[in-house]
Amino acid sequence: MINSDKTNLILKYTLKNALDYNGKANFQSVLGRILSEKPELKQNIKDLAKEINETIKKVNSMKLEQIKKEISKYDFEEKKHEERDFKKLENVSGKVITRIAPEPSKYLHIGHALVFIINSGYAYKYKGRCILRLEDTNPEKSEKEYVNSILEDLKWLKIKYDKKIICSKRMKIYYDYAEKLINMGKAYVCFCSRDKIKKLRHEKTRCECYNKSVKENLSEWKRMLSKKYSPGKANLRLLGDMESNNGTLRDPIIFRISNAKHYLLGNKHIVWPLYDFENSIEDSILGITHVVRSKEFELRAELQDLIKDYLNLKKQEVIEIGRFNILGAVTQGREIRELIEKRKVSGWDDPRLVTIKSLRRRGFIPESFHELAKGAGLSKSETNIDIRILASINRKLIDDRTKRYSVIFTPKKIKIENAPELKVKAPLHPDHNYGFRNFTTKKEYYIQDNLEKNQNYRFMHLFNFRDNKFISRELDKNLDARLIHWLPVSKDLVNVEVMMDDGKIIKGFGESNLKKVKVNEIVQFERNFFAKLDKKEKNKLIFWFTHK
Incomplete structure (x- = not known):
């Protein structure tokens, strides 16, 4: 770098710093800006420091109006943060409607956040809508504490949605569709024990409960709803394909009995829908067009499609993406609860966890999760996420403001x-x-x-x-x-x-x-x-x- 260029660079950043600080430039600030642009000047730091000090002395003696006049001769490029975007979706016609569907049985972690950001992001990328669906029909696990936490985390993460659905308030819809299946001869009440059901499914053999008539099944279904049976004594099963190599299709249970008190409905209901049935119904009647979910649900897609076929319900474009594995972190709700009970961690926001609560408390910002989600995209391969990757993104975003x-x-x-x-x-x-x-x-x-x-x-x-x-x-x-x-x-x-x-x-x-x-x-x-x-x-x- 020739001397005249170096002198101009020094004057440029000295004037800028002086203008920023009411006419008084600071040596360390000026030096830092010069070396960030021209690191090779470190080779002769002593001479550089001397020239900066001389320039600062000269500029600091100027009046503010003179500094403004001199600085107008220079151009300054603002540092721009390159915005990532979600990749293009296939098979899009009309509005894209997606859903965010957490079960309120635990606190959200990084993996949840990424999937939710992706689903919400695609809805608004295509000027569509996103629906929040709280899947709270497991009375043993769903709790008000988790509902509140999920809503708080989504708000903090700046994940947008247009409508909130609480599944437990829609039990009549599920019961009505169950009755349709019974009337069609596609569902039956089973009195076999869990162990017997498991054994026969493994053997690809249907139990004798299937032989009941539609009228008998309807009667037994109503007895289930009327609380005539205790947990484990009766289940509603879907007529699937007992010969299938996909075990989920072998006459799965779609409704079970539980006497657990529900956080919202108390003991109003004891018959509860299982995940595949509830998902199939809700995705269709809510008009969901695209579902982005973890590849671990891949085998369940065939079962959900069968339920939709039986009930003549619309199917969705399902995009199975690789599971997000958070390296070196415990993410399973059951394992975290155990750690809390044993006092090995202080709570759901313990700094050793990767829950949104913990990372928020530590100083990670919402934009970091959005950047990470866009980078992860729709890859079918499992994505191993090291917390240091999120930290690297967060560092770039907060450095200017801290x-x-x-x-x-x-x-x-x-x-x-x-x-x-x-x-x-x-x-x-x-x-x-x-x-x-x-x-x-x-x-x-x-x-x-x-x-x-x-x-x-x-x-x-x-x-x-x-x-x-x-x-x-x-x-x-x-x-x-x-x-x-x-x-x-x-x-x-x-x-x-x-x-x-x-x-x-x-x-x-x-x-x-x-x-x-x-x-x-x-x-x-x-x-x-x-x-x-x-x-x-x-x-x-x-x-x-x-x-x-």
Whole structure:
């Protein structure tokens, strides 16, 4: 890079920084912008630093109007975030209507979020509609707590939908369709035990219960609805294909009896539809056109199509995608409940989990999940998701908006001989006008790093030293100094605790400016990691680790 180009670049970013900061440019901010654009200038950092300081002195002496006039000669390109989009859907004619269909039996995790974002995203990509369907017809598992959590998570994730359906409020619809199947001779009441049903299905043999007449089956069905039978004594089974190699087609149970109290309906009903029947009915009568779901449901598609054929119901374009496997994470609701009961995790928002509750509390933002969903797309292959991938996306999205602060963990006190007493200011962000943090320094400092003998170090924004002796203030590449962060020993420092992603708590001192941070604000601890302020207590601030 020729000298005139370098001089112009320095002047350009010095003017920009001065304009952003009311006529006073900051050395670290200007240096950071120049090196991000021309990293090769690091080769002669001493001369670069000298020229920046000279330019800052010149620009800071200008009046604001003069700075505005000079800066108008330069063009500035804004950093643009490249928006991803969902790939094109096949077989689209007219409006696309999709559905989000969670069972309220657990808290949502990353995998749920991705499938829901994909379904909602395609509906609006094609100017269609998306329906939220809460499949709460398993009274043993469905709970109000989970319903509320799902609605809260969907809102926070910015997943749009046009209508909310609660399946348990639509029991008459399911009963009516069941009666149609009985009248058609396509469903029968079975009194066999679960073990016998399992054995005969394995042997591809139909039980004697099938031999009842339509009239007898209708009578027994009404007795089921009238609570004449206890759980396990009677089930409604679909007439399928007992010879099929697809086990789901071998006369599956489509209604069962449960005396469990339902969170919404109490003991009003004891006969409940199973997943395949309920899905088949709802997808059709709600006018769903496209269903994006995990490939693990692939075998069930044939059964659901059979139910729709019997009842002359419209079918959907079903897109089976590979399962989202979250590496190294427990995602099964049953396993998480067990961990909570054994007190191995603190709850559904424990930082070691990948529930939306946990990731939200840690500082992940909704846009990260949308970006990940668009990247995952409609692949048929299983997608192994490392939480670090989501962290990488989140980092790119929050970096511009997060202020920088200094926190020293496991602090060690050192004294720097001949260190000047300084009043310094460091930018809250290297590229944006978020203001400054002010420090007053003396001889004593807290550091986090372990210092080596005969090694040069540089305190960020401050000075160079070696073996606890001051060397110089200027940034000097020839020193080959290791950059470390610091805090002045002061009574104004704040106690900081951070809940890490392994469930451990680390402690340290933070700069006094952290007192201005608001609860739920995400910040970056320089040279450490991003974190979100969880709560303020009288004598400390408690953060949750977001990611590196």
